[in-house]
Ligand code: HEC
Ligand code: HEC
Ligand code: HEC
């Protein structure tokens with residue numbers, strides 16, 4: 001008796017063969033090199049995670065070029081606040097010196113982010129003002145120097 005193979009079986013087998021080959025080829029290119037070296041993860045991710053990109057430079061780095069500002073800040077109530085608390089991560093600017101690489105904060109909301117009335121903060125720890133009453137319509141830095149708040153601008 002002749003063994004009968006229905007015609008769709010070889011076609012199916014061919015389709016499987018193509019899919020499996022395609023899968024193996026794609027897998028070869030898509031799976032990162034170090035995957036599976038230690039376990040079911042990319043071994044190189046250990047190194048990546050151990051070396052996160054540095055974005056903050058630390059304020060000592062700022063003093064090199066802006067000692068004048070540090071001298072002002074050190075004399076007044078903002079002495080404890082580091083440059084990058086207000087200006088954001090400065091690593092890029094430290095390298096480039098470009099103004100577009102550093103944030104220059106402005107606006108009443110910026111100062112308000114620390115000085116807004118907040119029942120959760122003690123007034124003795126940080127002085128709070130009512131943004132709706134304290135010299136409304138003017139920017140804080142028109143009067144207070146941000147680096148030396150009690151050196152009032154005339
Ligand atoms: C290698 C020198 C150098 C270092 C280090 C440096 N700066 Fe600067 N910074 C400059 C120069 C140059 C300018 C441009 C001055 C100008 O054009 O008036 C500037 C301008 C600025 C400005 C003004 C930006 C603007 O929009 O006008 C800010 C804010 C600033 N720096 C903050 C910082 C902070 C914060 C740090 C530390 C994280 C820092 N700088 C470190 C050289 C430096
Ligand atoms: C309490 C927040 C705060 C801190 C802390 C702070 N700055 Fe500023 N800084 C500002 C604001 C707000 C301005 C914008 C002033 C303006 O537009 O007149 C500014 C402006 C500047 C400028 C532009 C030139 C100028 O004098 O207006 C430089 C440069 C600068 N800051 C550097 C520094 C450095 C360096 C430090 C740390 C020693 C520092 N800042 C700490 C808020 C701060
Ligand atoms: C990161 C938080 C922070 C930001 C942002 C900030 N300050 Fe302050 N400020 C402080 C702290 C902390 C003190 C010291 C504690 C105190 O006296 O309230 C202080 C003190 C002051 C004082 C003196 C208050 C007193 O009782 O003697 C003034 C005025 C002041 N800041 C104005 C400003 C202005 C204007 C801005 C925006 C340019 C600003 N601050 C942004 C944290 C901040």
Ligand code: HEC
Nearest residue numbers: 108111112115127128129131134135138139140142143144
């Ligand atoms: C027109 C000028 C002017 C502007 C604008 C201004 N201030 Fe003042 N600020 C003063 C003077 C003057 C005092 C001291 C007398 C008083 O408490 O009103 C003061 C006091 C303060 C104090 C201490 C409050 C206390 O009870 O001792 C803080 C904090 C303060 N200002 C933050 C800010 C912030 C934040 C802004 C922006 C939202 C701002 N100021 C805008 C002039 C100004």
